[in-house]
């Protein structure tokens with residue numbers, strides 16, 4: 001721990017600047033907690049909706065209209081509240097196109113969490129998930145948090161990948177899964193909040209504290225898309 005005196009409070013930095021506690025010197029109580037920058041990456045084939053999912057989460061809007069592919073890599077920051085903590089997420093949006101792969105590989109090792117997307121209306125994007133997971137195991141940190149997302153759940157009429165297929169694949173790799181829609185917003189906030197919660201628990205967990213169960217949390221919170229694409 002290192003301390004830094006500020007105008008009204010003392011800041012204590014813990015765990016390599018990850019956890020920052022603000023102590024009020026008058027009441028000598030911990031008034032708020034901030035978890036330093038955590039890196040999350042969005043991965044998956046081109047056009048599965050990575051940029052749209054990020055924009056939905058960051059700005060609460062949907063980028064409709066003409067599709068403009070991401071070139072290289074880009075990021076946005078967002079602070080989320082998790083159990084009295086402010087968790088700062090830096091979210092990296094990668095280009096899905098093959099020709100940018102060598103650029104994005106360089107960023108994998110800095111990510112604490114990866115959101116891996118496919119498009120429920122595109123079988124190839126689903127079939128490529130195994131290849132993405134192979135790349136992840138090659139380039140990412142060993143303990144990286146991975147979540148599988150089947151995006152465009154609003155497009156029920158065009159669906160070619162069943163929800164059960166996504167669930168089965170996720171189970172095989174032991175990763176949490178949900179279907180999202182950047183268009184309607186269904187499950188988008190939940191995906192990022194579940195990741196933030198998991199990372200916060202990992203950073204602050206006491207030895208006698210029970211482990212956070214991300215699968216159970218998601219199951220209790222998620223909205224299922226029914227036969228007609230309703231939330």
Ligand SMILES: Nc1nc2c(ncn2[C@@H]2O[C@H](COP(=O)(O)OP(=O)(O)OP(=O)(O)O)[C@@H](O)[C@H]2O)c(=O)[nH]1
Pocket residue numbers: 044045046047048049050051052053063064065066067068069070071094095096097151152153154155180181182183184
């Ligand atoms: N209906 C519907 N369309 C979506 C959804 N998400 C994205 N789209 C559309 O799908 C297209 C691709 O979305 P992007 O977010 O740009 O895809 P991307 O994965 O970032 O693509 P790259 O940058 O090439 O990797 C756009 O035309 C979006 O409007 C969704 O949830 N529902």
